Amino acid sequence: DAGITQSPRHKVTETGTPVTLRCHQTENHRYMYWYRQDPGHGLRLIHYSYGVKDTDKGEVSDGYSVSRSKTEDFLLTLESATSSQTSVYFCASKQDPNTEAFFGQGTRLTVV
Amino acid sequence: AQSVAQPEDQVNVAEGNPLTVKCTYSVSGNPYLFWYVQYPNRGLQFLLKYITGDNLVKGSYGFEAEFNKSQTSFHLKKPSALVSDSALYFCAVRDPPNAGNNRKLIWGLGTSLAVNP
Numbered sequence: 001d002a003g004i005t006q007s008p009r010h011k012v013t014e015t016g017t018p019v020t021l022r023c024h025q026t027e028n029h030r031y032m033y034w035y036r037q038d039p040g041h042g043l044r045l046i047h048y049s050y051g052v053k054d055t056d057k058g059e060v061s062d063g064y065s066v067s068r069s070k071t072e073d074f075l076l077t078l079e080s081a082t083s084s085q086t087s088v089y090f091c092a093s094k095q096d097p098n099t100e101a102f103f104g105q106g107t108r109l110t111v112v
Numbered sequence: 113a114q115s116v117a118q119p120e121d122q123v124n125v126a127e128g129n130p131l132t133v134k135c136t137y138s139v140s141g142n143p144y145l146f147w148y149v150q151y152p153n154r155g156l157q158f159l160l161k162y163i164t165g166d167n168l169v170k171g172s173y174g175f176e177a178e179f180n181k182s183q184t185s186f187h188l189k190k191p192s193a194l195v196s197d198s199a200l201y202f203c204a205v206r207d208p209p210n211a212g213n214n215r216k217l218i219w220g221l222g223t224s225l226a227v228n229p
Contacts, residue, residue, distance in 0.1 A: 031215065033216075040221070041221070042202065042219050042220060042221035042222050043156075043202065043219040043222075044219075045216060045217075048215065048216060050215055056215075058216070090155055090156070092155075092156075097144075097206065097215055098144065098163060100146065100158035100161060101156075101158065101217070102158070103148075103155030103156040103157070104155050105153075105154060105155045106153075106154075106155055
């Protein structure tokens with residue numbers, strides 16, 4: 001498996017608090033992605049990055065921001081967590097659009 | 113607009129029988145197609161992809177998929193199912209190079225495969 005890790009793996013937080021999830025990859029992949037997975041919705045793209053400091057919005061970006069200051073790290077921030085952001089979050093990376101993506105093991109976030 | 117459909121939420125098959133998980137797509141031009149598998153409490157793992165060439169693609173764990181351009185389908189198959197194949201399967205598609213935004217995958221909603229002993 002590619003070296004891609006997410007932290008934390010589990011988190012419970014209160015409504016209105018900021019939360020940052022970290023994705024770290026050791027494959028020197030150019031592209032990185034943040035998804036959320038919810039029953040009945042499959043995988044939905046939140047934000048993605050196509051290089052250091054190059055990011056773009058996905059289909060469900062409201063309430064989320066990202067940063068990529070280094071190739072290996074891609075941070076997802078929930079600026080003010082809401083209960084609707086309770087979900088499992090997955091990070092993925094790939095070297096180029098033709099190649100397969102490698103996924104982290106996921107972060108289960110609960111907003112109470 | 114690009115889209116991917118997995119028409120079956122769940123597929124049940126007996127161990128040893130052949131399995132098929134269906135995927136149809138709608139994209140402009142010649143698509144790039146992918147299958148991923150997700151085991152419980154794990155991230156997704158790549159199974160196989162079609163970019164060009166032979167319509168029958170072989171992948172990991174004995175899986176294969178057939179690209180059918182006329183039917184816009186990319187069904188996942190395995191000749192003999194194992195109980196350990198029970199998992200959630202996702203089909204995904206992206207535009208080919210130079211055709212719109214090819215940096216993102218469009219995902220199906222997933223099909224839960226249950227292989228019964």
